[in-house]
Amino acid sequence: METVLRPAAVIGGSLVVTLLAGWLLDLLLRRADARHPETPLWGLLRRCRLPFQVVLCTSLLRGSYRATRIFPHHAFVVGRILTLVLIASAAWLAVHIATAIVDSTYARYAAVARDDARLRRVRTQVTLIQRVVTAVVVVVAAAAMLLTFPPMRTVGASMLASAGVLGIVAGIAAQSSLGNLFAGLQIAFGDTVRIGDTVVVDKEWGTVEEITLTFLTVRTWDERRITMPVSYFTSKPYENWSRGGAQMTGTVFWHLDHSAPVDLMRDRLQEILKEVPEWDGRGSGLVVTDTTPHTVEVRALVTAKDADDLWTARCAVRERLISWLVTHHPYALPRVTTSEAATRPRSGTGSDFRLRPDGYAV
Template sequence: MEDVLRPLLVIGGSLAITLSVGWAVDRLLQRTDARHAETPLWGLLRRCRLPLQVTVCSALLRGSYDKTHARVVREHGSGIAQLLALVLIAATAWLAVRVSAAVVESSYRRYAASAHDPARVRRVRTQVTLIQRVVTAIVGVVAASAMLLTFPAMRTVGTSMLASAGILGIVAGVAAQSTLGNLFAGLQIAFGDMVRIGDTVVVDGEWGTVEEITLTFLSVRTWDERRITMPVSYFTGKPFENWSRGGAQKTGAVVFHLDHSAPVAEMRVRLGEIVRKSPAWDGRDWSLAVTDTTPSTMVVRALVTARDADDAWTVRCEVREQMITWLREHHPYALPRITTATIQPPLPAADSEDRLTRFGGDLHKDGTHPRQN
């Protein structure tokens, strides 16, 4: 009976203590969050309840499993101890990642709530995202190293591993040159303010919005909802267009090729009417001018401003469509015309025979007329 009760008491007691600790911590965080609603940290820390419970339970079992005096413990004590140690290390790493994520996200939310510059908010968002990824990577490496050191064989070869660390470091540095380059490029992007999450960029002729930045790659969502994934080292080694740097406002251009008789003054008045009715126009500026001429046409350029690249595209399409419709309906002569020469139709068969008769005979087989010889 004692062999049955001891394991039940140890395991049941550990579970009871774990549930009690999890419930108490959750209630404490809930009350603190209600008193300090302006700080989102306490509410975010409630997400750590599950990894906290796993950590507490594995720690309690790791310290009391040998008190059960069970047969399986006596026969496989070392294996059970190592398994519980691995679970404890993994749970602790899980808890550390959750806590760091809550702290980073809380800092970003507080800054975003008080900031008034969208560009700076995107910059901070990019930085905290990469910081969180760095913390996760460091915690993962430390946890994996600690788990490996629980194996006696790994502790035995530890001295030889340290002795050859210099050679291995050189080999690993050469082999992982591209990966390390992307890693440092990611940190340079995060703290150099080159590109941020939410920026509108043009890379390799593709226009899109930066959707995700990691330590090794960057994802751009194009206007047609495709995703372009490229290494972050691309943005530190090649030129690219960042339409959001220095502000998201844009100036869009619409070019018309028209006849020289086009009514430019009336077009200017019509452009003002179009942009004033467009919700995509930000109200800053618009203009229309003749920018070039050719022997057959003249080039008229309309400029309109917008809040961002999306609105600039929208207002450009509206101006182009409505201006062409207005010209076609009220000034069709202003549209470019193409003049072509009229081709004479071939002569009927009867006319061909009359011509042969007038020439006095049939043509030779080579197509020449007898009079030509």
């Protein structure tokens, strides 16, 4: 009878204490969250209830499993398993606590921040800090779990003798990974590119969607994702349209006939821009920028608050002005001349040639 009651009492008592402690912790965090609505920290810490209960239950069982006298011949193995579970659950709890603190800090800052560019920079830094902390905790936990095995300690001691050679070899092998790691930290704290920035890389326009310690993801306008190592942004040139402010100036080009009514086009451009909500009103203009034997190049300038609105404004101006020319001034559109070429006049005083009605000499 004792062989049944003793294990049931130890295991059951550990579970009851764990459940009560988890309920009490959740109750205290809920009350703290209600008293301090200015910070989401206490509400975020409620996510730590499950890892906290696992840590507590494993600790209680680790300290009392010998009293249960279950599998006495395998007590060492059971103790080793509980130790490994305890280390893993403690790392799980540490990651949740660190994540709650980081998310709470960012949420409080975002609630009072007015500068969108600075907010995106802080978001990038916070995300990378969170990933670094998670990686460090996982590595430390894995090392601690390996060191619980005595053979691993012996191997570690023997490896220290050749640590210099192994360090050189590992450094050469992990050169690319380490380069990306330091590049990620440089991006986070150097403020060169941030989550939400509009960039042009390899002739692809998109928005930075995710930045990790090793790679960066750009979401293009057609919903594709371009993934590239973060070292690209520290070693090669790229365009960052959000740097120094999101406002942008764009151009729209037309190739028209030499008879195009440029003055009327300027007036029509202003009328069109007043009907385009994406135009921010900062500037506009229309000029002839180039000429060829057959056409003239006309350029319009439009401004917008960001790259997305600029693209929409440029498309609207291009489409509406072309429609206006087709409807009211079709002669301004480029055309191919198919009339006969003028003949070269014969030498003389000019009385030996005449002009045709269309103006060509014969």
